[in-house]
Amino acid sequence: MKRLLVLSLSLIGLLLNSCKEEPAKDYRDPNLSIDERVEALLPLLSLEEKVAQMRIFHANIGVESDENGNLKLSEKVIEKLKLGIAGIKNPGEHMSPVEAAKFNNKLQMYIIENNRHGIPALFVTESYNGVDAEGSTKFGRPITSAASFNPELVYKVWDIVGREARLRGMHMCHSPEADIVRDPRFGRMSEAFGEDTYLTTQMVTNAIKGVQGDYDGLGNGTHIGAVAKHFAGYGQVLGGTNFAAIEISPRTLIDEIYPPFEAAVKEAKTLGIMASHGDLNGIASHGNPELLNGVLRNQWGFKGYVVSDANDIGRLYYFMKVAESPEAAALMGLSAGVDIDLYAEDAYSYLPALVKKNPEIEKLIDMSVKRVLRTKFILGLFDNPYVDENLAKTSIRSDASLKLAQESDLESIILLKNSNNILPIGKNRSKKIALIGPLLSETTQTDFEAVDGSNSYYADFGFKLTDENKSIPKLIEDNSAGVEKLVNIAKQSDIVILFLGGDEFTSKEAFFNGALGDRATIDPVGQQDELLKKVKALGKPVIVVLKHRRTLSINEIAENADALLDAWDLSELGDNSLAKIIFGEVSPSGKLPVTVPRSIGQLPFHYSMKEINHKKGYLFLEDGPLYPFGFGLSYGSFIYTNLELSNEEITPNSEITVSVDVSNTGKIKAKEVVQMYLKDEIGSVTRPDKELKSFKKIELNPGETKTITFTITPKMLEFTGLKMEKILEAGDYKVMVGTSSKEGLTKEFKLKM
Template sequence: MRFLFNYITRLLLIVLMVAPTLITAQKLIYKDASLPIEDRVNDLLNRMTVEEKVGQMLMFGAQRVARKGKDGSLVITDWGKPYFTNGLGGLKFPFQKETPEESARLNNELQKKIIASNRFGIPALFVGEAYNGVDAKGCTSFGRPLNLAASWNVNLTHDVWSAIGRESRLRGWHMVHSPVGDIARDPRFGRMSEGYGEDTFLTTEMLVAAVTGVQGDYNGTGFNTSHIGAVVKHFAGYSQVVGGRNFAAVEVSPRVLLDELLPPFKTAVQRGHALAIMPSHGDINGVASHGNPWLLTDLLRKQWGFNGYVVSDAYDVGRLNFLMKVAENIEEAVKLGLKAGVDLDLYSEDVYELLPEMVKKDPSLLPYIDRAAGDMLRTKFIMGLFDNPYIDVEETKKGVRSKENLSLAKEMDEESMILLKNENQILPLNKKESRKIALIGPLLGEDTKEAFESVAGDKVSFVAEKGYELTNRNSKHPELTPRNDAALDKMVELAKDADVSILFVGGDRFTAQEATFFKWVIGDRATIEPVGVQDELIQRVKALGKPVIVVLKHRRTLSFNVINDNADAVLDCWEMTEFGDELVAKVLFGEFSPSGKLPVTVPRTIGQIPYHYSMKEISFFKDYLFLESGPLYPFGYGLSYSKFSYSQPKLTSDILERDGTIQVTVDVMNTGKVTAKEVVQMYIKDMFGSVLRPDKELKGFEKIELKPGETKTVQFTITPDMLVFTGVEMKPIIEAGDYEVMLGTSSQEYQKTSFRLK
């Protein structure tokens, strides 16, 4: 009996000794990839200290934490080492200046170090930017987002951003602070080319294509780990700053906010499943966006169902105190940002880091910390970083700057160039005709002449002269270069000796850039005319009596009246890819027909601003003294080397039921002599409303290709949802009544029909 007692006692002791290990193993839910993500998030969150949770709420510039040593090894800085113990939310621009392969290798090593240094093995997010493709050494250089808007090609936009997503992931990045959902209506604003133009519908469709592309068609489940997450910004109304000046106040009506500025973000969340949101530097009705619980919690999370993370724009939680002046001290700023819904504080080392001490005095902050850390962890689980945090460097070598991506860049150039003017059909130029062409102007590139020679062949000869730089190319404080009469004379002399002159004019990247928080870094403008002596240059060349073709390169809308009046042809290129000059040469010599359309209205003068096609009808009632009526070029405008005719649109019914749909069709025929693409645009006008309504609104578009003599029928479906707007009581409504439908080639050239909503 004693023997049995001793045996049972020893057995119990063994069970008690083993039990903690078994229980611990059973409780490691967060490590089990087969379990639901929310279970993994909650399990890990419950194990973490406040300090570890706050660690997930911090993101620093990677250079402060890690760098490449002289021998190519990973070096962790003394400043960065203490942060590894509690884990980090992320790092911005890790190894941005290294080659893709070096970046992948070093990011693998850095991630391994971060995972090994914190007790739960939590990986960090490595984050970049993507305005012209991945903003890092050795990646494919694409054009600006506004170029994609000019293409009016949703599939192309998706594919370009998919390439950006793949190239980002292959260098070891997991998110980009892109794309931009801001509506760009003020060309004084230096960042207007980061978005998709002035229109809500076009921006929405392009933004969703960008988000789904960069995220690998993530639909809320089963993230594609070959891609990255999107951080959609700047939420919301950012580009509506007064005077077009970065960091200025935002003055928009609640109705404009709801009907025009918020829809792209809502759709990016609900259709695009964006993983993160960045608030605006600005305010809405006086409430700072980074301290706005209605915006970041009630609207974004509760109404729209967003469950990603919200990251501050650089330093903006702290700026609630020292810029916005809505918090009397940093601690108050921390509370405002955290409670409003900001999960991750970008760059600051003295803001959210205060939380562990603050929560000791105010335990009510803990649920907000849990929410923020949970949002960060959830994103990392979704992206598969806990299970597969590293990059195959061999894949990096094959996947970055692949033939497919370089071909895609060329396609972006081809689709986005806009032919604004072509008097006497001077374009396309004839390769078979012997002539001398002068390539001149301050936007001429180093390799432009070589690109034109490779395209044009032997019978056409070229002379080239840049003349001068527009600016001193100082990124912090650009200044215009002094007048250079010798340079002007030299360009005119070249034009005098040539048969045709092609002028490369507009604006360089320093004449339209982000104006940062530091006062000496400016990028917004008070005027929108071409700077310097560009008007004089084209007038002198035109006076020679020979054809003048303008290639317009720029990042902001320009009122280029003098250039337009003196040019025989104008090709609007915005800011193109690394292959831009090659594709410009090809389109000028007729290898394809231009098919881009304006994603913005081009005003005649800054005095017309605000000026966009979808303003309220009464805004177009009166013109200005001493100014020609209308814009220089309207929204949606763009010529072709061919001609298109539109039939009268047909409706399947002239009555739209509240729960029904109707289809509208139009026949489009290529009546010209070359194969070309056309963007068929559908606008709808509410003829009478309980509040003042827009003159017209874009509600559909499709890009089609037609051979000479070919006709295609284009169909759009009209739904009641298209007619919803914010009514008198500031609630979404739809009103019975008459609506006009316009189908055509621009916002000012169309065929129309009408229907009635019952």
């Protein structure tokens, strides 16, 4: 009996031990996996704390530093931070890198110490000319770097962007843009990488890999996370006006608009995606579960977070008019898959009250919070939330970074015209040069003198294009006095270099608060054409440097300039780079990332439009573009010969090797972008006239020939067919290899199924 009792007690003990719960996992334990740490932290949060992890506010509502460098927070900010926060936009943006590093360390410490679970915040920046903050290296704009046709160079630039941002104490970047931009009326054109799907895909994936340090740089604290934007179709706004509706056919959306975003997710592993201001087929992107959950997450496997564009969840109600109330707008955004609400004081602030009415909503909140927390763990913020302030002194805007900025400039400047080989200008000369025009900068003369070793210059900008109001700039209607001043300067010179185009006031973002930045015409503003004609009438050589942030219809400039350099928007060393090109230290090698139309009336107008779009032109206007996509001259002279295919047939399981000989018959070492285009001769749906599918940038010495090879893969021939599914279609195809989308050697081949 006693033995049975002992056995019974033993069994009870075993049962009790088996029922004991395992020790709770501690989210602060770095030995746990990221998913385990997220799962351990989430149940500890109250509903209000969860929602706080779904909101970002801007530092301008009260995140400052006093005269002694101490934190100075508004009551509103103090109240917000009691619950923690997903992130803060642009803290320390107007401080030097060292001051910003110190400030952001203090701000992060305050946030960690003043929420229950010590959850760090994401500090978020943007990047259009490098890190959008004081003291950072100023690079050329994305569309400028796209003109380099050098993805490896773009990777290096964004690697510096990622490093410089992290050294300031930043963690995420609402960049780069994966949008396709084809309408030069749109003020934000220069923020993206151009009109072509393939070029944009190469550039945006390399930008993301660079800024994220090939993903490895996130956890070790050297780089920041990217937020690819604006998903999807944002650059296609009707009329080119910000916030307008978007009309894209489903087939165009899949074949042309999606690919850069898909590559950003699958290949570059972007940490974030920003939803688009616009709509697709009438469905607002911020309220589109098929887009954000169906395509982005289910089809592509995106694991990061989706952030709203500024205030766009609330706008589902008061602007887009697709939600019945502010609360309904919040629920619509949450259900669609938007994880973070950017800036709004309403929107996701309604979520706790909505959960009380419908507890099931908290499951959606939990999914979003997990994505945000996962991002913070990936970035290592729970273990190493602070930055080394001393590194910011020596590692931001270093000599190596500035050298890279100039290298990018030199490969991005496009030579559009060079009559009688007026360029390059020799340095050993006695001639006086006039540097004039409204796009002249304060340092242009000193930059040219530094390169030329001469002070034989006259320099004056002459007149401004606008009153430079940041919200709604007004054109200065009468520039006649400035024009005459510049003409008189030109009379005293032997060579005239005219700086024309547009600036940050004539092409910019049209904000929701009434600011304008889009244009109804794309002609150069002011009396720039008149200035050029008057200078040209003097009979002196005229070189035009075109600076701009949108494609301009430059018919008068193209006709009257003896030489034309397209510079877009260069780095802080831009004028020095231009001088190196003009004086022949470097041959220009940039190519147009967009088509240059003759008139705004030709829009929409991109090289890869359907073949049927080219059937008819317009009365009283020469057919075709002024300059085609991919065009750009050189000081070298390139000849293409011996285009060969390894096979005249391809199957779904084979490939074709394309080879071509490229020779530099000129007298100077130069770089050339060899471009390969494919054309589907007959399709079951109307097909593009041609599509860029590969390119290589090469450098050749005078007299040198290189054999360049490309590979045609079945993937390159896929398109969305009649049943809205990706297909391969047997038939005839054409390959063109050449120097632009208009000029090259061609061969035909067949796809056999």
